[in-house]
Amino acid sequence: RELIIETPGQSYPVYVGEGALDKLAHLFSDSLKGTTKLLIIADELVASLHGDTLKQALPQLPYEWLTVPSGEKAKTFASFETCLTFALEKGLDRKSCILAFGGGAAGDLAGYVAASYMRGIPFIQIPTTILAHDSAVGGKTAINHPLGKNMIGHFHQPAAVVFDTRFLQTLPEQQVRSGFAEVIKHALIADPAFLKELQTNVSSFEDLSADFLSYCLERGIQIKGEIVRQDVKEQGIRAYLNFGHTYGHALEAKLGYGKVTHGEAVAAGMVFALHISERKAGLAFNLKEFIAWLKQLGYPLDLNKELLFDELYALMARDKKTIGESIRFVLLEEVGRPVIKQMSRMELEEADRFIREEAA
Ligand code: NAD
Ligand code: ZN
Structure with a gap:
């Protein structure tokens, strides 16, 4: 192709x-x-x-x-x-x-x-x-x-x-899981039908067929390519590709690169962002089912369990995607319809608590 x-x-x-x-x-x-x-x-x-x-x-x-x-x-x-x-x-x-x-x-x-x-x-x-x-x-x-x-x-x-x-074929399962999180991200920010296909067809990484995987990669690349075409230097919508990454990067940095894979941290970051999206961007979404699916695929969602919110917040505030005091977050109004909103510390803390108490 x-x-x-x-x-x-x-x-x-x-x-x-x-x-x-x-x-x-x-x-x-x-x-x-x-x-x-x-x-x-x-x-x-x-x-x-x-x-x-x-x-x-x-x-x-x-x-x-x-x-x-x-x-x-x-x-x-x-x-x-x-x-x-x-x-x-x-x-x-x-x-x-x-x-x-x-x-x-x-x-x-x-x-x-x-x-x-x-x-x-x-x-x-x-x-x-x-x-x-x-x-x-x-x-x-x-x-x-x-x-x-x-x-x-x-x-x-x-x-x-x-x-x-x-x-x-030689990629270890943890790396498959890591990379697949970005496929899921591409579906979430751009294509509800693709997300549904993923949720229906992928129930474990062991029996993922080569054909379906190729299809996922193509679709992911198309979605990314279309966003990049419209905004090469990340002055606007390219930031949508950071969905799940603000909290994900903070987890990754705090836990240490190599301790957790990028995609695993991003998966937790997407749950975080989806929860805020439900509260602040009007997203109607079956988050419970999504969380159960991620867990079934082996994504650890309890990555924050030994970390303090304060530490994560400090890192989110320092992430290069922040402008000034407030933290810019990519949220979804709907699956396939991202939006950028400024988030206060309190809102982020609530989502961090949600992850600890209900998602993990
Ligand atoms: P990686 O390149 O570190 O590879 C992960 C591990 O898998 C390595 O140990 C590697 O040796 C091994 N590996 C690679 N291919 C293999 C194969 N076919 N079989 C067996 N083992 C194999 O990790 P990654 O997840 O591919 O990439 C992460 C990096 O990508 C990060 O540095 C991140 O910052 C960067 N990144 C860049 C962009 C961008 O737009 N430029 C976007 C996302 C991530
Ligand atoms: Zn990424």
């Missing part, structure tokens, strides 16, 4: 499905014709599992291969520098192309390297996690600063996204 992501001044293809990797070589005789050299920046673990498969699909071009630490450890200044040094030493030029091979972490790093090297060279995302259906599309690239996650980065759209779902 080919989807097209349109952004002002540039549009790029996203290939999703089993065997999508076959499309890779073709790109270099087409839109990326004239490419001098490739640099593959690969998550270490992904390289060991699937490196050979990728190598077989590369075009007939000289290439260099660099592995970076697996997962979040890739997104440091140190590995950013390692990548740039490697690229310079190996003689990459303005017509070279970087391939990002791994989950969102490797993709964010490689994208930022591509955005910075010689003021920007093309790159291709080759995602290997479910979560990366979200991160590979939209052009946000970043590394972490010791003072904050994703604080250093650029907008740099990929030249293409090649999402071969065969790579997902």
Whole structure:
């Protein structure tokens, strides 16, 4: 399946499905014709599992291969520098192309390297996690600063996204659960019918069929792509994609990255935001049933149990999505109809209590 992501001044293809990797070589005789050299920046673990498969699909071009630490450890200044040094030493030029091979972490790093090297060279995302259906599309690239996650980065759209779902076969269940939370988010903010399909068809991650998963990824990418098309630099509606993330990021930061996955924290954040939506945005929703579904899928909703609301509030207030004193929250008026509202501390505290007493 080919989807097209349109952004002002540039549009790029996203290939999703089993065997999508076959499309890779073709790109270099087409839109990326004239490419001098490739640099593959690969998550270490992904390289060991699937490196050979990728190598077989590369075009007939000289290439260099660099592995970076697996997962979040890739997104440091140190590995950013390692990548740039490697690229310079190996003689990459303005017509070279970087391939990002791994989950969102490797993709964010490689994208930022591509955005910075010689003021920007093309790159291709080759995602290997479910979560990366979200991160590979939209052009946000970043590394972490010791003072904050994703604080250093650029907008740099990929030249293409090649999402071969065969790579997902080795993904551990916790990572499936993490990535699937973003699929659920895409359904909540944009498509009630899609949400219903998810709730009907997905009752556990073990028996999720490859076909249905591909469909979910495509639909998620379409939804994200449409929002990004309308607001590339997040001046308006792109903020809707942060649904569930304000509280989710606070949980993630407080519990420690690696202790809880991004998607698990976002799932709890979505319950939080849905509860506020019912009270403050007129949302009519069967939250009880939704919570039961998330629990059945193994999402832990008691992530705040050993944390104080004050700690979470301090983090929410510091999140980069805040403007001034009040906290901007993405709520839903209806499934598929997000809205942004300023929330007071008291309202947030009430929702935090709801999670402790009724959701967890
Ligand atoms: P990740 O890249 O850290 O990967 C999670 C783990 O799974 C890693 O240990 C990795 O080695 C392993 N892995 C990856 N693919 C595998 C496979 N096919 N089989 C087995 N193991 C595999 O995590 P992620 O959840 O993909 O991405 C999270 C990152 O994405 C965060 O850094 C987050 O900030 C970023 N992100 C960026 C955007 C964006 O718009 N740029 C959006 C959302 C998230
Ligand atoms: Zn997210």
